[in-house]
Amino acid sequence: MTPTVLMAVGFSMYAKPLITWRSKITENTMRWPHLLIGLMVALPATTMGGQDKAPAQPKDKDIGKSFAIPFRLTESGHIMVRAKINGKGPYNFIVDTGAPLIFVSKEVAEKLGIKAEAKGMNTLESFQVEGGPAHPKFKCIIDTPPQLEGINALGLAGAEINGIIGYTLLAHYKMEIDLTKDRMTWTKLDFKPPVPVAIGDKVKDGGELDAMGKMVKQLAALIGSKAAQPPAFRGFFGIQLEEKDKGVFVKEVLEKGPAAKAGVLKGDRILTVDGKKVATVVQVSEILAKTTPGTNVVFAVGREGGNGKEIIITAGEGL
């Protein structure tokens, strides 16, 4: 098939629903956004059993200890932490009191060679949340709930979500969550959390969540949204800055750094960056905030004795 034919096929298959979809947005039909948010509610409908009775364990040395757990609120409104499974990762997890146990996505389990055993469960050698202690021999379920599939297909969270941390782990801690901060405090309790009990077989999940998950995946294909991409990082210049005399000055030039190679000297006054006048360090940072390594940036500098000049610095790698 020639590319033109392919495009024609593509067009006839996708263009019509795409247009319908766009017009639905403009009509402000509330169904899709509600469906999406409904799906984003991480309340996995598991009818599976929880942990078996935990074997007697020696007194936990971490009881009473507090841990600073880095987190961020994703664009999808979820509290995300990172965790290592059997020492590998880290992977992204949602902190979810709406989940009875730990969910590890099928993709991650496969990558790590973790197999689902009875009822889809597996006992991980170790599960460790960033900033927290490792939990040895911890039970999880190997499953990708439709919510995660939907969130990931649309890249809703801004990062791929690999699983959910639920009650069986969270209940070991008193959690203190302040969304104005970038860390939570988890204090280990002297507490054996009761085992969650399955809802039972008499109530069956009608498959609505799965249906929602499928619809969202179709939607992702229709609107051409992509899974979350890893971020790029800013380039390195190798200058320390200070503000004085209503201007920005080079306080230090790091040896062998990009600025040193370009001929910037300690004491130079930075007049413009990329043609824009600067009077504060924040202005310099803002102008260069999205400058990636390899980019050439023109700095106009003033130097004692009046021989100011333009210097081109090629951003390097570093932090």
Next chain:
Amino acid sequence: MKRQMTFAIAALFLFAGWSLAEDDKPFKVPFETLKTQHIVIMVKLNGKGPYRLIFDTGAPTSIINNKIAKDSGVIAKDAKLANGGLLGPVATNAIKTLEVGELKATNISTIVADHPTVTLMDKALGPVEGIIGLSLFGKYKMTIDYQAKEMTFVPSDFTPPDMMKSVMAMLTNPSPAKKVVAPAGQWGFSVTKDAKDTDAGVSVKEVFAGGAAAAAGLKAGDRLLTLDGRWTDTVADCYQAASAVRPGMTARLVVLREGKEVELTVKVATGL
């Protein structure tokens, strides 16, 4: 509010040791757990109820079913709602007052919908009429203690995001520009990691003389494990962690050097 703040600050000076202003006394909210160990709370909406709702930190907003939405006046009894398909009739509205335990909140955004999982739990475990999520707890500094079966809430400056707006923005612009992460201050070193390298940490490639990391004793060849308490298992991780450390702050680096973990303290510089 400003006057109260001023008083609170003044009180701090006069009575050292009083760390909490009267306004910051935490509101206690007791909860029960279902046999599935979901947290349930008894919540009054607009003075009606109480209704039995699930408390869910994994919910980016709150959801109440059509029945209690009408009963509590969150939507009018004769309201004609959009057809939400699997979710039944749907709407987005505000709960004027929400009371639970000692906490009284106003103007909490909620979705009105019959969420299939809520309906399932309602059938299996007795009345469950909805989910309380980020639209409430995002406004507070919160603690959750499963042992004491109690949560506490202190008002915070955080404003929960409007998920309806976020989702609409995402739908109309599904592929936002690639993000660039910038360190907040200058550390003065670079890192590298081979694609095949799956061990913990990243390798320190270059430490720039005259920089903050060099002053702290970082060396090329060190294996950087954490930066400011965050794992650094990819190059991007290092930048992400460094984006949270402001210039002038001190932060710890943990490196593996000749098989031993070494801790270094870096005073982050102003620069880039």
